[in-house]
Amino acid sequence: MSRIVVVGGGAAGLELVTRLGRSFGHKSNHEVTLVEPSSHHYWKPRLHEIAAGTFDTELDAVSYLQHATCNGYQYVQAAMAGLDRETKTLLLRNNSGQESALQYDYLVIAVGAVSNDFKTPGVSKHCLFLDSSDQAQQAWQQINPLLRAEGNHRISIVGAGATGVELAAELAKVSAKLQRYRHGAELDITLIEASDRVLPAGPECMSGKVQKALLKQGITVRTNTRVQRAEEGKLVTAEGEIIAADLQVWAAGIKCAEWLTQLDGLETNRLNQLKVDANLQPTFDSNIFVLGDSAECPQPDGSFVPPRAQAANQAAGHLARQFKRLLKGKSLQPFIFNDGGMVVAVGHDYAVGVLMNDKLVLRGRFVRNLYDTIFRLHQRVLFGWGRVTALVLLKRIKCALNPYYKGNLS
Secondary structure: OEEEEEEOOOHHHHHHHHHHHHHHHOOOOEEEEEEOOOOEEOOHHHHHHHHHOOOOHHHHOEEHHHHHHHHOOEEEOOEEEEEEOOOOEEEEEOOOOOEEEEEOOEEEEOOOOEEOOOOOOOHHHHOEOOOOHHHHHHHHHHHHHHHHOOOEEEEEEEOOOHHHHHHHHHHHHHHHHHHHHOOOOEEEEEEEOOOOOOOOOOOHHHHHHHHHHHHHOOOEEEOOOOEEEEEOOEEEEOOOOEEEOOEEEEOOOEEOOHHHHHOOOOOEOOOOOEEOOOOOOOOOOOOEEEOHHHEEOEOOOOOEOOOOHHHHHHHHHHHHHHHHHHOOOOOOOOOOOOOOOEEEEOOOOOEEEEEOOOOEEEEEHHHHHHHHHHHHHHHHHHHOHHHHHHHHHHHHHHHHHOOOOOOOOO
16 A cells, blocks of 8 residues: 655645545555645635735635545644654644654655745744735734724835735725725835845846836835834834834745754755755655645756746646656656746736746736636646636625625624
């Protein structure tokens, strides 16, 4: 019997166990297990919607327990706490702090990445993060009172990558919508970026269009502004300028969790990503694979797979096919990322995207629909087209009947 254990129920991990569970999870000679401390799956590119109160938890969240039952894999609600490669044993710790052991024949690590505070003083204490659904819910609990209060309130967002841009635009849209319902808060949103443009890791051809859209929504964009430290109710820049705010969100940079550097000798880089070869394996352990943002995976041109959702989805599909080859005694094929472009939502009804190797820049409501379609493609892997179609129809009905913002407006 082959025991395949996948650690991490994000986009890559959940798609992988779904494919493997359907392929041979019900067979007696194979066992697929997902290890994940959370009870529900949320697509990470939409965590900013949870923080802004616009995410539909009822329709778009996935219960791991129910999904496992329907798709032929086992679900263990726990976090990975250690690894013994010689005995092929995982040390797990559940939410109550109890520890247990789990044996594997093949281990897949797909725990994603988190924001990088670059050891900036005060950030971990005085800023919110959006690295998990729990953190997004905590952000919502603090943003909601600001939206419901009278007067003007200030929110600072550090980092003008995709997460920072999408959060700023979503909050601006929510604030504008609330003005139509009643006399609520007006948000002054400041987006702060150390680089000379928004989306510094994305194509330069879309940065100007995204920034123009942000400014049109009334968002203040501060580029070439480096935060030196964070304090209660304010950020201090390298030039000594004070940027005051009622709430501060840190969405700058990425790195992986520190515990990945302590996994029984597995090699990591400066961002704590696990180093793997083109087969998504550490060079000295053929029983372990790494997916998504957790992996530093080389490409034929000397570059590395970027930390994007589409890369994680492609890697999950690729590895599912490779497991079928592996369990039949065939050799593995290398993972080659196919860049399908980039789409960034700038509010709930507008997006900017680049396609064809950054040669074609699109924007508008149609591109926003494309952004939503990417999410539906992820759901298609999890549920199939039938249920996805039903979800889309239900969501349209709810949008027609309910207000945009999920807070209680009465």
